Amino acid sequence: MSEPSHDIIPGVDSAHAEIQEPGIGLFADLVKVIGTSTKTNDKLEALANYFNTAPDKDKVWVIAIFSGRRPRRVVNSNQLIAWCIEMANIPGWLFGECYHTVGDLGETISLLLPETHDPLTSTAKPLHYYIEHFIKIDKQEEAIRKQFILDSWKEMNQSERYVFNKLITGSFRIGVSQKTMVNALARVTTLDASVIAHRISGNWDPSTVGFAELLDDDVRIIDHSRPYPFYLAYALDEAPETLGDPNDWQVEWKWDGIRGQVIKRNNQLFVWSRGEELMTDKFPEYHILNNLLPEGTVIDGEIIPSVDEKPLPFALLQTRIGRKNITRKQLQDAPITFFAYDLLEFEGEDWRNRPLSERRTKLEEIVQPLNTPILLLSPVVQFNTWTELAEMRRSSREQGAEGFMIKKKSSAYQVGRKVGDWWKWKIDPLVIDAVMIYAQKGSGRRSNLYTDYTFAVRDGDKLVSFTKAYSGLTDKEFAQVDAFVKRNSIEKFGPVRTVKPELVFEIAFEGIAASNRHKSGVALRFPRMSKWRKDKKVEEINTLDDLKKMLEVYGTKS
Amino acid sequence: MPLIDFTDKGLYCAPGNFYIDPWKSVDHAIITHAHSDHARWGSKNYLCHTDTKPILQLRLGENPYQTLPWGEPIVINGVTVSLHPAGHIIGSSQIRVEYRGEVWVVSGDYKTENDGISSAFEPVPCHTFITESTFGLPIYRWKPQPEIYADIQHWIRKNQADDKASVIIAYSLGKAQRVLQAIAEVTDKIFVHGAIWNTHEVLVQAGWKLPVVRRVTPEVPKEDYRGSVIIAPPSADGTPWMKRFSPYSVGVCSGWMQVRGNARRRNVDAGFPLSDHADWYGLMDAIKATGAQKVFVTHGFQAAFSRYLNENGIEAAEVKTEYGNDEEDAPANVKEGEPEESAVEDINENVE
Structure with missing residues (x-):
């Protein structure tokens, strides 16, 4: 038998030489x-x-x-x-x-x-x-x-x-903004960051889309549902006078719903949330918009329940989020509407680079004639001076709003959070002084530290718990409270410790609603610790009656 | 009457009339190692390992010190006492106490891996073992020292390539000298904070061959820090003292870095889970190796650790002590915790 030649088994060598793909x-x-x-x-x-x-x-x-x-x-x-x-x-x-x-x-x-x-x-x-x-x-x-x-x-x-x-476990939350990822992709492809941002938004399935298909510059896959990246505003920290001439600015109420985009393309309707979740099926109220809106239209606005053009509290919207099946009662109690802010696409054309004033005029031309309670124009607030506007801002809560949005009339609709042309000018939160009564260890970067607290107000001689709060303190303050908890625990229930009621905090929150799930009868929106009141004793904290009064003035029944 | 009693002053051996690592002033104190939560100021007489003495002199001042080498028994009031390596830091010792045939061992702080500088931990057979439990949960499983050293060295090289200084946060006694071995393999441009310098000088004078380091002082030109490595204690982290090293990257060497949340909370660029305490598996092995029938568990995860021992056929009980305030023992509020004894030196260093 002759010696085996290397040619007899072609492919074996090349199979071995195949570079193994990098692992996870x-x-x-x-x-x-x-x-x-x-x-x-x-x-x-x-x-x-x-x-x-x-x-x-x-x-x-x-x-x-x-x-x-x-x-x-x-x-x-x-x-x-x-x-x-x-x-x-x-x-x-x-x-x-x-x-x-x-x-x-x-x-x-x-x-x-x-x-x-x-x-x-x-x-x-x-x-x-x-x-x-x-x-x-x-x-x-x-x-x-x-x-x-x-x-x-x-x-x-x-x-x-x-x-x-x-x-x-579906719990991947990662400390990188979409913007950073888009910029990284812009470095390794030939595409502009703004093009990438748009390409990766919308309705695509990572198990079927290839990298080339997603980001090569010569493919034109048509995804009719694809939303535009949202333009977000920074908080206005300075006095509004610093913005200059009031005539250069358009002001709207800042509504407390879910920011969204309504898209009508290819005779189909798509509703996206700012979290880029497709919500079309969650809100059947919107379906008639498919018949009403002209082809090739994209509107930016707020998903919010309202009756007679008056917005209802966020708590009602929450009763609708995450439900697969919606009952007739829910449709009646929390009718979802869309408050239109801006026009991003008209007749299939991208309008984002046109000035806001032009987009607003066209938006009004589209929305007004529809005459439907489902799609409403978010009204433009009329004012002459910043002082006058500041005065009107005090009535935000009565309007169901959380302050104003201030937008430059000449502004383009940009991508992501940008300084300069759009500002949010929120009202100050409601506050109440309360004492910490329970503490629990936090999670993630706060594991090992007692950072999740439950607070109580006074009711005669008793303390009544009414909210939890996890944020608002500096790392240093958290460490101090943590040390206090460890030294002053009264009882241990699993991970929860009952602590000596001694530390007083000012709790800030954005809204208050009646709730029968809580002992105190109220539920707060966005509670957090705004101040550690080291100057106050537990005898000086607010009472349950104070909370109930707040509920009467600002509250909403849900 | 047990051979060692847990009193409000510390671990007390009544027949021998001495204390081990007392937290209040006593007449006779036997010291396991020189960390501030174990070696406290104010006792009349101290007994410690030969290598511990110079550090105690630095930290506690002049006192009557008696020293012993490892494994050499002495008799105190009829009680036989000997010191055995604990592998925690230079000079760290377990204290073996024998009286009328009964043997107890106090571990102090210990680790079972040989770090090449602290002398390797030696299991000492005994009836009763008093163990620490700083990392007494099974989530603490250390990578072998060479792997962590390789990670630290890789990080330093990357910083050098970026023309950045590497600031390594390590406790001034123990971790600083240990990590110095790893650093010296990649660079000879090493600086240390004043608190670490003091300890370093004492050890060098006592005959330890440590890599050459420079002290960080206002006179050092800023350019000298480029690409160098600086070792600083936890109390210096995040203070204006660090500004002079800019641009720099901060890496923390501590067992707590094993859990991501701790590394993120400290807001450091890199965390290296390098500990001078035994991990869960080291604690278990050490306890089994002593053959002890009874175990007392001090500072750390006492409750969980002793429950596990009890469920696995080793009688164990929790003991409350005042240990556990050095860097590694104070997990969450390392920076904001009680001032360490080195803080005074740090402050002097910071005000210039």
């Missing part, structure tokens, strides 16, 4: 940099680096995840905990202790699982493999899904397990 570790490294770096530029660089080295299919998933299209949760937490306990061989209560200390389920599990291979030689597969495999077995029985998760854990190191767990 590349993504884990990216998440680590983004999670720890404190500078936007470092994050941008890490992202650009990632987009230069990752497999195309992984890139598409990363764009999806970082633009809020994270895959749906595929396992429930209890299953995951049970499997982790089994694999780590620890008692359930010990898992609980660990979870309270870490404050993050996915991370706790990643830290508890035993190392099953040499951490330096990862055998993990690429990101898209895991996500797509999961989508595939989503409907299959538990044993199959469990096996897949255990196998995946076994081939990963700790940081890979962390991102994997975050993905399968």
